[in-house]
Amino acid sequence: MSDRCSFLDRRIPRRNRGQNLFLFAASFATLMALLMLLVDFGGAAMTFHRAQVAADAAAFAAAQGIDLDTFYRTQAVELSHGAAAGLAGQFMSINSRGTVQITNIYVEEDLVHVSATASYRSLFAHYIGLGTIRLNVHASAAPAYGIRERDE
Numbered sequence: 555m556s557d558r559c560s561f562l563d564r565r566i567p568r569r570n571r572g573q574n575l576f577l578f579a580a581s582f583a584t585l586m587a588l589l590m591l592l593v594d595f596g597g598a599a600m601t602f603h604r605a606q607v608a609a610d611a612a613a614f615a616a617a618q619g620i621d622l623d624t625f626y627r628t629q630a631v632e633l634s635h636g637a638a639a640g641l642a643g644q645f646m647s648i649n650s651r652g653t654v655q656i657t658n659i660y661v662e663e664d665l666v667h668v669s670a671t672a673s674y675r676s677l678f679a680h681y682i683g684l685g686t687i688r689l690n691v692h693a694s695a696a697p698a699y700g701i702r703e704r705d706e
Contacts, residue, residue: 590678598674605672608650609693616642616666617695635661
């Protein structure tokens, strides 16, 4: 035992003792912080993707809400504002399971825009003040029942 202590005494100067412990502790803390942020970033990215898919589905469904009276009279495809908004809300609630809220539905003559917001409650980022991460998504769609040109 004394041979080993004398070996360490010769090898590591007294002023350098304990540096490895400090480097390990600092590296470990940094690595854990990066790992925690990576987990939260991955969760937020997955939530964003799910919200975007739900918004795309809502916009596509809303684009199917054509005004049938106008279509039967003139054979023109025009969107019905009420039907488009109703279909968007219905498909958003089905596809998002209540985790995404529609913030805006804008219906142009032949285009539907759906904006929505999703929230991701972070697992670790709340330690640095990011308890909830808000994600905004936007999707657009147009009715296309075999139509190549407008007013066809």
